[in-house]
Amino acid sequence: MTTGGNTKTGSMVAIDAKDMHYKELNKIIRESILSGVKNVFLENVNGQYYIGDGLKGDDITITVNGVPGNDLGVFMDGPSIIVNNNVQDNIGNTMNAGKITVNGDAGDVVGYGMRGGRIYIRGNAGYRIGIHMKGYNEQIPVIIIGGKVGSFFGEYMAGGVMVLLGLDNSEESVGEYFGVGMHGGAIYLKQKIDFSKYSKEVEFLEANDGDMSFLKKYLLEYAKDFNLSSEDLISGTFYKIVPSSARPYAHLYTSAAF
């Protein structure tokens, strides 16, 4: 079936997003999924916002060819998005479940307030990655970044797991204000950093066997997604950063007289 630039075959649809406003594009995606489509292929994407916004369903996959705009996968609850290119800012914003795979670099603010699901980025990411990520019960959000990141990595982090691989980088992979205000979750690094430069609210440890067995399944999936050697990826020492307290501001206040 062909309607306009869309080709639907069984449970698949291919949508040509060329010159399309995000509102129209996202409406077509929503309606396709409502009509039973499980695999959405987007062609010629060029900066359209909100792809995957609020979509539900573990069996939905959206493949993006081109560079999607801000807020990719915002409020998403289950689907997988594969981007064969770079992405812009705010991907996985307040995401609840699902997976975003980026075969390129990401902009600022990845996984803000993310509560579940996985975000795998092959390349680098910008500022404020994983801010206020939170885990809850069985929901453990996981972000893996292949390259390096900008400042405010894991700021206010309240839960979940972030892994910074620092592949292809000889210089240090993190910026300033690393883990500032962190009060939950864990950050793993494949590269030792000069810890003295970073937040006083966190502790720096070597990852133990328990950590590595937890990380392994995610790292193997990451290696598979990006065609990397899984042995290289899981070899060597990982470093772990955890908050020194779940209550960083417990003694900050005094009840006023009035």
Place this chain on the structure above:
Amino acid sequence: MTKSSFTNVQSEYLAVIDHAKCIRCKRCIQNCGWGTYSFGGDKIIADHSKCVACGRCYTYCPEGAISILKNPTVMRENGNWQDYHIKNIWRQSETGGIAISGMGTPLKYKKYFDHILLDACQVTNPPIDPLREPMELKTFLGKKPSKIELDFNEKGQPVLKNKMPPQIELATPFIFAPMSYGSISLNAQKVMALAARALGIVMNIGEGGLHDDLVPFGKNIIVQVASGRFGVNRDYLNSGAAVEIKIGQGAKPGIGGHLPGEKIGADISRTRMIPAGTDAISPAPHHDIYSIEDLRQLIYAIKEAVNYEKPVSVKVAAVHNIAAIVSGVVRAGADIVYIDGFSGGTGAAPTIVRDNVGIPIEIAIAQVDQRLREEGIRNEASLIAAGSIRSSGDAVKAIALGADAVAIGTAALITMGCHVCGKCHTGNCSWGITTQRPELTRRLDPEEHGEKLYNLINAWSHEIKEVLGAMGVNSIESLRGSKERLRGIELTDSELKALGIKHAGM
């Protein structure tokens, strides 16, 4: 300063028991959330330093044996150094902590509502009797079309051609102000949910997530998205009548929130979707909003998530440049802008911010309404005025100054027993409102107090009808932004100009 003078003066109140009347039933011991009372073998004894004058004990003393008195031990009077300055200095010199308070500021700033008078009809343009004639309080919150386009059907009757953007329909121009589960008890939220449903209005659950028990009240609930994103997911966004992005709060503009870990029990943990026992920190900014353009991005992310079927509100604190800010917020796509004046309440805020930051709601709403009219975008969003609306008179004045509706928070809590003691942040509220202690929260009966809150809003709605009738208007909408129906007294030219009203006699 000796230790004894320190503690004696720090007791703001004295809990005095008339032992001749006291029957030693110990109800005061049970009722006081602060631990003021204990049984000393043969009589009740009071630790005055713990009393905050919340009024619970004397309300429930069957013999009327308790009097709460202002501590007569004076600090030497000084017009400059008020006793709270001195006491805060003592406290902070002990702990080094940031002074923190609850409720709105208790300081005596000028209250502009008390310097504004309403108009009424005499002889010409006769008043309307609301008991006999229809009087419309129904209010729709949301974006309105810039002009009405009509078609005519085959009978020649007009039919609206515009596709109306989504609206919240209020039977009367009140909503309940955002208060989260965590800052207040679940029973206090249930009081507002029951009253909102019975009244045909809405409550706002604040940023603490939506408890399962409130899900059935969805049509009467505004859900909030704040910087902590607690409990926010796709289903949450779609569970209410509207979604509100909280940028700021009148009591603490520019300040985030912080629910301490000891208040995050199992039920709050589930509702906020965070682990029990960790601090729930709402950062001061949303980390994805550093500009009007970024705000627009979140507004439309939410509109996409709700399929453009619900209005999006943005809550901001009234600060110095509020008119320009709200203009930007409206242009960013907000359907409703909630403006919270500087005397608005809080569960907890640094005292320095609560008492010193922001501007009064009366001036903010007048300035915003004027600015949006001048820019031709007043129809693009509805305005809600908040920040200590104490009476129906305040509500009418706020609407005449430019609001579509008003929000009440503290007034709603007062119907639940609150005596405005301002100790919400301690979690000891004897009335079961701003506490999570089960022995205290269970005393707040949602049905009983839901009815009281219903009664209050009903009474205020009748009062508004009376004054509308006296002004000769038959719908609240006709009064909105009608500053000609207001006059100022005891106000300077600058104040009158800021409010956009004339002095009495002019």
